[in-house]
Amino acid sequence: MRYIKFRQNGEIHTALVTSQEEVYIIQEENYTDFYYKLQESNRTANQYLKDGNIQKTDLSFDDLELTLPTIPDEVWAAGVTYQKSREARNFETKKEDEKDLTFYDLVYDAKRPEIFFKSTARRIIGPNSDVYIRSDSNWQIPEPELTLIVGKKEDIIGYTLGNDMSCRDIEGENPLYLPQAKVWKNSGSIGPAILMPEGIEDPYSIDITCKIYRNNELKFEGTAYVNQLKRKLDELVHYLVYDNDILEGTALMTGTCIVPPNDFTLQDGDTIEISSEKIGILRNSVKAQEQMILIHY
Template structure:
């Protein structure tokens, strides 16, 4: 498991001797268990005024090296292994947050794959809104003008409404505690035949709306199911093992801030058992809504999260590389290795399976509370 050499990291490890999870940090390449009765949950630490300071100085137990624990199989509950670095937080996600790429995809769809027609549409629009579709600020007067131009061109859609309109798309990605972590299998609904990974930055947000850190996520995307109807979003997004988060939370401090997130560059690599390799990227510099705007649209007087939340920020990545048949684009095959990385956050690595093949999610909130009580932590 790859992590930057610097930074204050917070995560969770399964402890077989306790039959449950512990809170850990990394010190000198060692995994240190900092769980205690005062702060037994990731949620509790993220509610503090200065989580990074607490984690940096908390007393703990060295339970092994990062390399040793990271190489243990996630499905082997007889050995310690990393889990998704969150517990009671709600798992929310934003869609269509990179408006310029969305506009481009709609233009290409309208042109039915004809490059000359796409260029003609782009040129007509360009004469009205400028030579570039970049830097559209969602919800702005300029975005509203672009909206009317696109309507006149017959290009408007519900996705573009949330892409450049005043209201962001925010949906529930996964159930509390259901996310998988680094090196785990990530699941595709067996009904899907057209799907792809979505590399994203995931913010860690307290119950008061404070952003305290960030990590990486794979918002697994079932393009065929969601494409049939936007009302199938829940079926497309929330399935067994369909949400991967990790490898660990990097807490904000002097060396890692929200501005670091705003400038993050994510890389994606998919390696298939068939020898296929696809690479991609997502640049946070091109996001159309500032992370603070997305957070404020999610949590506030209109909607509370007493245990905080994690928020996927969306992706610029849109796969177009053909895998098998020319013109059919990319879709996953079982056994694909997905690696999402950023220099400041490390690497989240998962293996693609069907949701019905991934281990069933059985350790929910009730079991977590019982486990903590058994250990005299609550």
């Protein structure tokens, strides 16, 4: 079962979508509250629909104007959690003749994972909105990631897709520039739906595909599975909440295993599609911001 929000006639509606893509409109505006409401009554989403005598609509899921399924107060992210990400980070930073281990090599095998702050509610966008590229970067890519919705304590209460937009040249120049390489206006998106835990027996079986189009031509395509993740999802959540003040409904991007070729960078007008068979398609257009004048002190 998936939880979605969509716009119709200027209003936002909430719905549940079955694996057969049947759409049921419900009056549950907050996903976290809805999840724990089911938990407290020991019901599944299917039982909720049956108990409430909620009838399926004639709406087509593919035709809905989907919006953010939830608006997390904060979005966090984990880095270097896949071998492919480790290789990409090393390419950005290593000189050709450098043989020593980098801090990316070290964090990949370390007990403590890399966890960093990615976004706030007012910066994150949903499906069918524009992601922005930085005007001071010449090497930018999307990072398709399974994104967890975190509930009370260390509960994983949902799964969605995320796009952790990244500037490879800025991070590669100096690791202390990570916040600037990761955080700017519209630098991340999540959606299009929240896959409820009851709808997936093994989250490590989730597939993720990324396609990038330019002038309606496919420029890049890659596919990965969450079972390629170096760490466990529970482990990432544990380090996120450890001694931290995390609100229920916080989103955690879990890292990427899909990286475009090293000579690729996003351009204004590109379209990014991040998809999963069980979650849906997170589609965003790419927009260039007005270039700002950098003052060197």
